[in-house]
Amino acid sequence: xxxxxxxxxxxxxxxxxxxxxxxxxxxxxxxxxxxxxxxxxxxxxxxxxxxxxxxxxxxxxxxxxxxxxxxxxxxxxxxxxxxxxxxxxxxxxxxxxxxxxxxxxxxxxxxxxxxxxxxxxxxxxxxxxxxxxxxxxxxxxxxxxxxxxxxxxxxxxxxxxxxxxxxxxxxxxxxxxxxxxxxxxxxxxxxxxxxxxxxxxxxxxxxxxxxxxxxxxxxxxxxxxxxxxxxxxxxxxxxxxxxxxxxxxxxxxxxxxxxxxxxxxxxxxxxxxxxxxxxxxxxxxxxxxxxxxxxxxxxxxxxxxxxxxxxxxxxxxxxxxxxxxxxxxxxxxxxxxxxxxxxxxxxxxxxxxxxxxxxxxxxxxxxxxxxxxxxxxxxxxxxxxxxxxxxxxxxxxxxxxxxxxxxxxxxxxxxxxxxxxxxxxxxxxxxxxxxxxxxxxxxxxxxx
Amino acid sequence: xxxxxxxxxxxxxxxxxxxxxxxxxxxxxxxxxxxxxxxxxxxxxxxxxxxxxxxxxxxxxxxxxxxxxxxxxxxxxxxxxxxxxxxxxxxxxxxxxxxxxxxxxxxxxxxxxxxxxxxxxxxxxxxxxxxxxxxxxxxxxxxxxxxxxxxxxxxxxxxxxxxxxxxxxxxxxxxxxxxxxxxxxxxxxxxxxxxxxxxxxxxxxxxxxxxxxxxxxxxxxxxxxxxxxxxxxxxxxxxxxxxxxxxxxxxxxxxxxxxxxxxxxxxxxxxxxxxxxxxxxxxxxxxxxxxxxxxxxxxxxxxxxxxxxxxxxxxxxxxxxxxxxxxxxxxxxxxxxxxxxxxxxxxxxxxxxxxxxxxxxxxxxxxxxxxxxxxxxxxxxxxxxxxxxxxxxxxxxxxxxxxxxxxxxxxxxxxxxxxxxxxxxxxxxxxxxxxxxxxxxxxxxxxxxxxxxxxxxxxxxxxxxxxxxxxxxxxxxxxxxxxxxxxxxxxxxxxxxxxxxxxxxxxxxxxxxxxxxxxxxxxxxxxxxxxx
Numbered sequence: 001x002x003x004x005x006x007x008x009x010x011x012x013x014x015x016x017x018x019x020x021x022x023x024x025x026x027x028x029x030x031x032x033x034x035x036x037x038x039x040x041x042x043x044x045x046x047x048x049x050x051x052x053x054x055x056x057x058x059x060x061x062x063x064x065x066x067x068x069x070x071x072x073x074x075x076x077x078x079x080x081x082x083x084x085x086x087x088x089x090x091x092x093x094x095x096x097x098x099x100x101x102x103x104x105x106x107x108x109x110x111x112x113x114x115x116x117x118x119x120x121x122x123x124x125x126x127x128x129x130x131x132x133x134x135x136x137x138x139x140x141x142x143x144x145x146x147x148x149x150x151x152x153x154x155x156x157x158x159x160x161x162x163x164x165x166x167x168x169x170x171x172x173x174x175x176x177x178x179x180x181x182x183x184x185x186x187x188x189x190x191x192x193x194x195x196x197x198x199x200x201x202x203x204x205x206x207x208x209x210x211x212x213x214x215x216x217x218x219x220x221x222x223x224x225x226x227x228x229x230x231x232x233x234x235x236x237x238x239x240x241x242x243x244x245x246x247x248x249x250x251x252x253x254x255x256x257x258x259x260x261x262x263x264x265x266x267x268x269x270x271x272x273x274x275x276x277x278x279x280x281x282x283x284x285x286x287x288x289x290x291x292x293x294x295x296x297x298x299x300x301x302x303x304x305x306x307x308x309x310x311x312x313x314x315x316x317x318x319x320x321x322x323x324x325x326x327x328x329x330x331x332x333x334x335x336x337x338x339x340x341x342x343x344x345x346x347x348x349x350x351x352x353x354x355x356x357x358x359x360x361x362x363x364x365x366x367x368x369x370x371x372x373x374x375x376x377x378x379x380x381x382x383x384x385x386x387x388x389x390x391x392x393x394x395x396x397x398x399x400x401x402x403x404x405x406x407x408x409x410x411x412x413x414x415x416x417x418x419x420x421x422x423x424x425x426x427x428x429x430x431x432x433x434x435x436x437x438x439x440x441x442x443x444x445x446x447x448x
Numbered sequence: 449x450x451x452x453x454x455x456x457x458x459x460x461x462x463x464x465x466x467x468x469x470x471x472x473x474x475x476x477x478x479x480x481x482x483x484x485x486x487x488x489x490x491x492x493x494x495x496x497x498x499x500x501x502x503x504x505x506x507x508x509x510x511x512x513x514x515x516x517x518x519x520x521x522x523x524x525x526x527x528x529x530x531x532x533x534x535x536x537x538x539x540x541x542x543x544x545x546x547x548x549x550x551x552x553x554x555x556x557x558x559x560x561x562x563x564x565x566x567x568x569x570x571x572x573x574x575x576x577x578x579x580x581x582x583x584x585x586x587x588x589x590x591x592x593x594x595x596x597x598x599x600x601x602x603x604x605x606x607x608x609x610x611x612x613x614x615x616x617x618x619x620x621x622x623x624x625x626x627x628x629x630x631x632x633x634x635x636x637x638x639x640x641x642x643x644x645x646x647x648x649x650x651x652x653x654x655x656x657x658x659x660x661x662x663x664x665x666x667x668x669x670x671x672x673x674x675x676x677x678x679x680x681x682x683x684x685x686x687x688x689x690x691x692x693x694x695x696x697x698x699x700x701x702x703x704x705x706x707x708x709x710x711x712x713x714x715x716x717x718x719x720x721x722x723x724x725x726x727x728x729x730x731x732x733x734x735x736x737x738x739x740x741x742x743x744x745x746x747x748x749x750x751x752x753x754x755x756x757x758x759x760x761x762x763x764x765x766x767x768x769x770x771x772x773x774x775x776x777x778x779x780x781x782x783x784x785x786x787x788x789x790x791x792x793x794x795x796x797x798x799x800x801x802x803x804x805x806x807x808x809x810x811x812x813x814x815x816x817x818x819x820x821x822x823x824x825x826x827x828x829x830x831x832x833x834x835x836x837x838x839x840x841x842x843x844x845x846x847x848x849x850x851x852x853x854x855x856x857x858x859x860x861x862x863x864x865x866x867x868x869x870x871x872x873x874x875x876x877x878x879x880x881x882x883x884x885x886x887x888x889x890x891x892x893x894x895x896x897x898x899x900x901x902x903x904x905x906x907x908x909x910x911x912x913x914x915x916x917x918x919x920x921x922x923x924x925x926x927x928x929x930x931x932x933x934x935x936x937x938x939x940x941x942x943x944x945x946x947x948x949x950x951x952x953x954x955x956x957x958x959x960x961x962x963x964x965x966x967x968x969x970x971x972x973x974x975x976x977x978x979x980x
C-alpha cells in the first residue's frame with residue numbers, strides 16, 4: 001500500500017464559535033452536506049478505499065446518524081475517538097494513531113473544500129522522494145458581508161510568509177508573522193544554495209500534507225511537537241538546511257547526541273541506499289545549476305509545495321469562509337436546486353443559485369434567492385430569503401424578511417421578523433415583528 | 449526475377465536480423481505463425497487495398513512491414529526502391545506513393561497461383577526446387593512457401609490504428625492507463641509516440657496505487673520527468689525497484705513463484721514503457737531478471753528464492769555496471785596520454801568516470817565539453833569534471849568544427865550498440881563523429897557489454913524517441929515566440945533523443961571485454977548468446 005489517508009475531524013472551530021458552540025465543526029452543513037463530507041469525497045474520488053478519521057465521540061455519533069455520510073461514502077472509515085476537551089493538537093493525534101500507520105500518510109483537514117488535482121501534490125512527493133509535500137492556494141477575497149461584523153474590513157489575519165525556490169516547487173522557508181519579532185531573517189545557508197527565493201504572503205494553506213512514515217516515527221520520540229501546521233512543518237522546512245552533525249563541536253555534547261538521534265530518525269535510509277545513490281550519481285540530472293553541488297545539494301530531507309493558482313480551495317474555519325463556501329460548494333457538484341423530497345408550492349420563486357434541502361416545505365409567495373435552505377425546514381408564506389444560509393430544522397413563519405443572515409439549526413423565526421446580516425444561534429427563537437440588523441443573536445431574547 | 453534473388457536473400461537476412469533475436473522458442477513460434485499466415489491470407493486479401501495505403505512508412509521499414517503484411521511481396525518489391533540499407537530519406541515520402549495499390553491484388557493472385565504450382569512441382573520432383581530462388585541458400589525456399597513472419601515492435605507503429613487498438617486492449621487487460629499522444633508530429637516521425645510532460649500518467653491512476661507497485665510508480669515518474677536519465681542510471685534504478693518488488697512479493701496459493709512473478713512484472717514493464725520507452729540496457733536487464741526468475745527450481749522455498757533473486761540483481765549490477773566501468777576505465781586510460789585534448793559530448797556517466805579516473809592517475813589532459821539544446825546535459829558533465837579539478841572548455845555543438853583542430857581524441861558514450869556495428873547515442877553524436885572523421889581525429893566509443901543489443905538499424909528514423917516538443921520553447925528577454933506553436937498549422941516541433949552513428953566513423957569501441965573494432969559487435973553478441 002502506498003498511502004494511508006488520515007482525516008483530522010476533531011477540531012473545535014475556535015474561530016467561528018457562534019456556529020460551532022452547538023454543532024461540531026466537522027458536521028456543519030455546507031450546501032446541505034456535512035463539512036467533512038467534502039474531504040471524504042475528495043479522497044474517494046482519487047481512489048482511496050480506507051480512511052482513518054480522528055474525531056470526537058460526538059462527531060462519531062452524528063456521523064453514524066447522517067444519511068449523506070452513511071450512503072454516499074463508500075470507503076471504509078476507521079474512526080478513532082479522542083478526548084474532546086484534551087488539548088490534543090494534530091501532531092498529538094498522529095502520535096496517538098502511530099501503531100496503525102504502516103506506510104506514508106496523507107493528512108487532510110476536515111474543513112478543506114477543494115477541487116485540486118491531488119496527483120500534483122503526490123507526484124512531487126513520489127518523484128523527489130520528499131519527506132513532506134503540501135498543497136497551498138492563492139487566497140481569494142471574500143466578498144460577502146459577514147453577519148456580526150461591523151465595518152467592511154475584517155481584522156487582518158496573521159500573515160504567513162512562504163519562501164519557494166525558482167521552480168516554485170521546493171519549500172525553502174515558512175514562518176508566521178506572529179513568530180517573527182524584528183523582521184524576516186533568512187539563513188545564509190539557504191541563500192547560498194538557493195540564491196533566488198520567492199517569498200509569497202497571499203497563500204492559503206490547504207492543510208493537506210503527504211508525510212513519510214519516518215516522520216510519524218519521529219513524532220513518537222519528540223513529544224514536544226503538538227501541531228502539524230504550527231510546529232512540525234516549520235521544523236521540517238528548517239531541518240532541510242541544518243548542517244549535518246558530523247564532527248561539529250558544540251558546548252553541549254549530550255544535546256548534540258540527542259539531536260543526532262532524532263535527526264537520524266527523520267531520514268531513515270531505505271534498505272538499498274547505496275543503489276539509490278548509485279542511480280543518482282549516474283543520472284545526468286540536477287535540480288539546480290550554477291554551483292558545484294550535486295542534485296538536492298546532497299540533502300536527504302526535502303519539502304515540496306504545490307501552489308494552485310486556479311480552482312477552488314477553501315478552508316472553512318471562519319464565518320466569512322463558511323458563507324463563501326456555502327455560496328460556491330454547490331457548484332462543485334451537479335445537483336438539482338430543489339431536493340426531490342422537498343415540497344414547494346407553485347407560486348414561490350426559487351433562484352437557481354439556491355439549494356432547497358430534503359423534506360422541506362416551502363409555502364407560496366415566498367422568494368428564495370442565493371440561499372441555502374437546510375433539510376426539514378419549514379418556510380411559510382410571504383417570506384423573503386436572500387443571501388442567507390438556513391440550516392436544518394428551522395421554522396420561518398409568515399412574512400419574514402431574512403437578508404444576508406445565517407440561521408442555525410432548529411431555530412424559529414417568528415412572524416414578520418426582519419433580519420439583516422444576523423446570525424441566529426442554534427435553537428433560538430426570534431419573536432414576531434422583531435427587527436434586527438447587523439447584530440448577532442446568539443442568546444435568548446425575550447421580547448414583547 | 450533471377451536478379452531479385454541475391455537481393456532478396458539480403459532482404460531476408462536483414463529482415464531476420466531486425467526485430468527480436470531468434471531463439472529456439474522464437475523459431476518454433478515463427479514456424480507455427482507461418483502456418484497461421486497461410487490460413488489468414490484470404491482475409492488479408494480483402495484488406496490489401498486498405499493496408500497498402502497504411503504502408504506509407506519510411507522506406508527502410510517498408511520492406512519489413514511489407515514482409516509482415518504480405519510476405520511474398522518481396523518478389524513484388526519492384527514497386528519499392530531498391531531495398532538497400534541506404535536510407536533514402538528524401539524519397540521516403542514519394543516512394544510509398546509510387547506503389548500502385550491496384551496491382552497488389554493482382555500480384556497476390558499471381559503469387560498464390562505460382563505457389564500452388566511450385567508446391568505441386570516440388571512434390572513431384574523431390575529435392576529439386578525449380579524456382580528462381582534455387583541458386584540462393586536454403587533460406588529462400590522456406591520464405592517462398594512459408595512467409596517470414598516479422599513482428600514489428602508496437603512502439604514504432606503508432607500511426608497504424610490497428611496496432612494502437614491492440615495496445616489499448618493490452619493495457620486495459622493489465623489495468624494500466626493509456627497515455628495519449630500530444631501535439632502535431634512531424635510526418636517523418638509520425639510512427640513514434642510523442643508525450644507531454646505536463647500530462648503525466650499518474651493523472652489517471654488512483655493515488656494509493658494498488659494495481660502498480662508504488663516503487664514502479666515512483667520510478668515511472670522519475671523517468672518521465674527526467675530525474676533519472678542516462679542509460680546506466682535508468683537500469684540501476686529499475687533493478688532497485690525490482691528488488692523492492694521481489695521483497696514485497698508473496699506467492700499466491702496454487703501458484704509457482706517462477707511463473708507468477710514473471711507475470712506480475714509484465715504490467716509494470718508496460719507501465720514504465722508508457723512513461724518513457726525502455727532503453728536497450730533496461731531491456732537486457734529485464735531479460736536477465738526474467739531468465740533468473742524462470743530458472744528458480746520449483747521446490748525452492750519462497751524466502752530462499754527471494755534472497756537468491758536479490759543476490760542475482762546485486763551481482764548483475766556489480767558485474768555489468770560497476771566492475772565493467774572499472775575495466776573500461778583501465779583500458780581507456782592506456783589510450784589517454786599526457787598533453788591530450790579530449791572532446792566529450794553531453795553527459796555520459798561512463799566517460800565522466802573514465803576521465804575522473806585518468807585524472808586520479810595523474811594524466812595531464814584537458815577536456816572540451818560539447819553541449820546541445822534542449823537538454824543541455826553538458827552542463828552537468830562540466831560540473832562533475834571541474835569539481836574534480838580537470839580543466840575544461842565548454843562549447844555548443846554549433847562550434848564543433850571550430851574547436852576540432854585543437855582536439856586530439858574524442859570520447860563518446862553510447863546508449864546502445866547495435867548488431868551491425870552502429871552506435872546509438874544521444875542526438876548529435878553522429879554529427880560529432882562525422883566532423884571528427886573529417887578532421888582525422890580518432891573517435892573512441894565507450895560502452896559496457898550489457899548495452900549491446902541485437903537490433904539492426906541503419907538510420908535514425910525507424911526507431912527513435914520523441915521527447916516533449918514544448919522543451920524547445922525558450923523565453924528570451926521576456927518573449928516566448930514559440931508559445932502558440934500549435935496554432936500555426938504548418939509548424940511542427942521535433943525533439944529527437946537518439947541518433948545512430950555508422951561504424952565507419954568510429955575507430956575503437958572500449959568495452960569491458962577489451963578494445964574491439966565496431967564491426968566485432970555481432971561476434972560479442974554471438975559469444976554472449978552461446979554463454980547463455
